Amino acid sequence: MRYVYPFTAIIGQEEMKLALILNAINPRLGGVLVRGEKGTAKSTAVRALAALLPEIEVVAGCPCNCDPRDAARLCPFCLERLAAGEEIVSVTIRVPLVDLPVSATEDRVVGSLDLEYAVRHGRRRFEPGILARANRGIVYVDEVNLLDDHLVDALLDAAASGVNVVEREGITFAHPAAFILVGTMNPEEGELRPQLLDRFGFCVPVEGVNDPAARVAIARRREAFDNDPLEFLAAFASREAGLREEIVRARALLFHVEVPAAAVRRAADLAAEALAAGHRAEIVLAQAARTLAAWERRETATPEDMERVAELVLYHRRREAPPPPPEQPEEQELQEPPEPPEEEEQPDEPPHTQPENDQGEGSSDIAAGGYDQPNSNSSPEHGAPAVVAETVFAADEPFRVKRIEYERDRVLRKGSGRRSRTRTPTKAGRYVRATLRRERDDLAFDATLRAAAPFQKQRARDGVAVAVESQDIREKVREKRIGNFLVFVVDASGSMGAQQRMVAAKGAVLSLLLDAYQKRDRVGMVAFKGEHAEVLLPPTNSVELAERRLAELPTGGRTPLAAGLLKAYEVARAHLFKDPNLSPLLIVISDGRGNVGLGGGPREDLRRVAALVHEEARIKTLVVDVEKDGFLSFGLARGLAAALDAEYYKIEDLKADTLVEAVRTIQGRR
Structure with a gap:
């Protein structure tokens, strides 16, 4: 017999325990997503909650755990038995806890055709899946972020509506599926899509408990439980019973709790302050505050209740405020921005010792029409090119990078790697579903049998166990992981030397290069400075070569931004011809102060190249702005991002986790 660690014996993790208890009282809250590292009692708490909850009364023999006292929500199986004149018998069971493995298939989750019944009786009948077994219980998904998106969609839809609707293989079936969904995840393994995240x-x-005394207490309690679980359970039996009674009492009080207008207004204010998208945040806030009031034996929810549950509801819905538009000096509203002094791009001292001059560099804003800078590197005073001082900056220490997992699309792709799941036209990969399309000799045996089973009584078998005809044949749809292609477009001009920008930029790029190597991605790098751009690193998987080239990259000179973007576009296009399975992502790291054109004005050239990149739908872009905020911040990189229709991030966000998440988000939109 397997013994379950008591819920009341868990030390710490008060927020997690409160979230689980509130969902046990009111399953309409939508479930709990627990984010954290290994060994923080996530699984222990979920299993303990299921053991703690009071037993439920169900219809004997019902695969959906129907409530015999709720005739309006009986499943089709129970209704069929009633129509046949059978008597409904009730039994008491523990609250079901269903572990959903990451490797689960769709037919096992939502249900499918009962193959044995179809062969024997020649009729279709639904075979319930995991969602039916979980009705009125708990579904626990460890590492929910690794679960296939279509399965997460099915889980969240059923959890929100309380009904699982299945239409497949000639069957239309709906059954009750009211359950508490609890998902756990380690953020280092990747994130859920925002659309799915919001549904929790x-x-x-x-996090792990840091107090030494508490850590000792946790270890001693666990040791005592492992040595003698019966004695340990007996020691906490009264606490468990008391908590169980409190949950039952709160459930009875829940629907008598009122939520006054002032509390609802506070919920709306909190959601607005968090910049939460849509209206789900305030709706869940109101339900959570009502549940908290019932838990604390009160019949009225208050604005203070809203504030107490706000972090539970808004943690994953909070968004960053967009940066304010740059403030322009009044003089610049009446005239063209002044041209930057030549000395700024041609320092007498190394760039890292020279203070940054935002005003001069800021004169090339796309939005302000300031990309028209001289297309010459000559000094107006001497009439000859000035000597440009260059400095080689070391890279910051590489960051630990989260898993970058790009979302799937409908394109069939070939290739290898460890990054993104994609449909594959070959027989390699995991079998995820079946299709009627017969494009490859990859028989889906199970789906074919299910399609043929209902017709066995009408078909001549001619000595075979199952007669299969052409229209029954199904083929497998497979998925596998492939690598990706990232092209870094690095600004190596003199302005990157100010405030150690290049040090931070090199550190972030190196972090992504290391992660790309581990995931078998291909990576390229283009650097631009002075009068031209060059391919610093052709498409490669060699992190050693990438690190050497990055370490040797000098900084100094003017900013040929259009040339850098065009060179990166050419690299991406060439790679698409060689390998159309991998859509490139250009990551532009610059302050946007382009002052060298391709033969014309810098502004016109940059607009032309940006339009060229934007027209190629397979190439995505991300702009990382290295310009510091200040009175003379002109938002040039923001204008570049707008011209490219690219994602935009500030230099402060140029940390590995943020940049990697940005890459994942952009790739997920394909």
């Missing part, structure tokens, strides 16, 4: 009612970050 609560999100709780958890």
Whole structure:
């Protein structure tokens, strides 16, 4: 017999325990997503909650755990038995806890055709899946971020509506599926899509307990439980019973709790302050505050209740405020921005010792029409090219990078790697579903049998166990992981030397290069400075070569931004011809102060190249702005991002986790 660690014996993790208890009281809250590292009692708490909850009364023999006292929500199986004149018998069971493995297939989750019944009786009948077994219980998904998106969609839809609707293989079937969904994840393994993340009612970050005394207590309690679980359970039996009674009492009080207008207004204010998208945040806030009031034996929810549950509801819905538009000096509203002094791009001292001059560099804003800078590197005073001082900056220490996992699309792709899941036209990969399309000799045996089973009584078998005809044949749809192609477009001009910008930029790029190597991605790098751009690193998987080239990259000179973008576009296009399976992503790291054109004005040339890149739908772009905020911040990189229709990030966001997440988000939109 397997013994379950008591819920009341868990030390710490108060927010997680409160979130689980509130969902046990009110399953309409939408479930809990627990984010945290290994060994923080996530799984222990979920299993303990299922053991803690009071037993439920179900219809004997019902695969959907129907409530015999709720005739309006009986499943089709129970209704069929009633129509046949059978008597409904009730039994009491523990709250079901269903572990959903990451490797689960869609037919096992939502249900499918009962093959044995179809062969024996020649009729279709639904075979319930995991969602039916979980009705009125708990579905626990460890590492939910690694679960296939279509399965997460099915889980969240059923959890929100309380009904699982299945239409497949000639069957239309609906059954009750009201359950508490609890997902756990380690953020280092990748994130959920924002659309799926928002569907969880609560999100709780958890960390290990740091207090030494508490850590000792945790270890001693666990040792005592492992040595004698019966004695340990007996020691906490009264606490468990008391908590169980409190949950039952709160459930009875829940629908008598009122939520006054002032509390609802506070919920709306909190959601607006968090910049939460849509209206789900305030709806869940109101439900959570009502549930908290019932838990604390009160019949009225207050604005203070809204504030107490706000972090549970808004943690995963909070968004960053967009940066304010750059403030322009009044004089610049009446005249063209002044041209930058030549000395700024031609320092007498190394760039890292020279203070940054935002005003001169800021004169090339796309939005302000300031990309028309001289297309010459000559000094107006001497009439000859000035000597440009260059400095080689070391890279910051590489960051630990989260998993970058790009979302799937409908394109069939070949290739190898460890990054993105994609449909594959070959027989390699994991079998995820079946299709009627017969494009490859890859028989889906199970789906073919299910399609043929209902017709066995009408078909001549001619000595075979199952007669299969052409229209029954199904083929497998497979998925596998492939690598990706990232092209870094690095600004190596003199302005990158100010405030150690290049040090931070090199550190972030190196971090992504290391991660790309581990995931078998291909990476390229283009650097631009002075009068031209060059391919610093052709498409490669060699992190050693990439690190050497990055370490040797000098900084100094003017900013040929259009040339750098055009060179990166050419690299990406050439790679698409060689390998159309991998859509490139250009990551432009610059302050946007382009002052060298391709033969014309810098502004016109940059606009032309940006339009060229934007027209190629397979090439995505991301702009990382290295310009510091200040009175003379002109937002040039923001204008570049707008021209490219690219994602935009500030230099402060140029940390590995943020940049990697940005890459994942952009790739997920394909």
